[in-house]
Amino acid sequence: MRVNILLFASVAEAFGNDQVALELPAPVLVADVAAALQAAVPTSAALPPLRFAVNQEFVDDGFPIHEGDEVAVIPPVAGG
């Protein structure tokens, strides 16, 4: 299953892009995406601990991802 992931801030910088596509065997959980993302970082920079959002809602590692879901990586937020 192809999962398209939106990237922001320091994570987008690490990938040099604001999104990345990963091919993962179904069924796909958020934890699978997190692990694949860590392995796919093109630079030596370590990613900060990440939260994930699916369809614009924060989700936990065990949340299942389906075809067409909007998946986003949420690095530590800093509003204010």
Next chain:
Amino acid sequence: MRHLVRQRIDPDRLRLEVSDPGCGATILFLGTVRDENDGRSVTGIEYTAYEPMAERELRRIVTAVEGGHPGVRMAVEHRLGELVVGEVSLAIAIAHPRSAPPLDALREALHAVKSCVPIWKREHYVDGTRRWVAAGGGSAAQDLAATGRRPEQGDG
């Protein structure tokens, strides 16, 4: 209303938005860009967001704060883009018939804005370098190492 804005925030507009003849107290909170962080001289901050989700989260915060504090009226705007020192990045207006409830509501609103809304900032320094920072003030990686998985302890 739209909570994320790219133009200068007009604090008085937010004050008027929550104003009501029955309200005798209004708190207006302004977050501004300061010239120092973590021992480094800051010239400005660039704010970015996962915009549709940040809008939803800010709307949700208004609903939760107003729901949790009966009689409270709240408005919030967060600016995106490049800001220089002294500019307003966040404005929150909270009104109520009495003075105590808006103080509690503001504390709750600030905590929520800083922990739940996908907004990020990159500081620009006097020496020309830039760095993404977390809510606590350090680099994103440092902050999370110090506080665990959830960054909401920061007060920056």
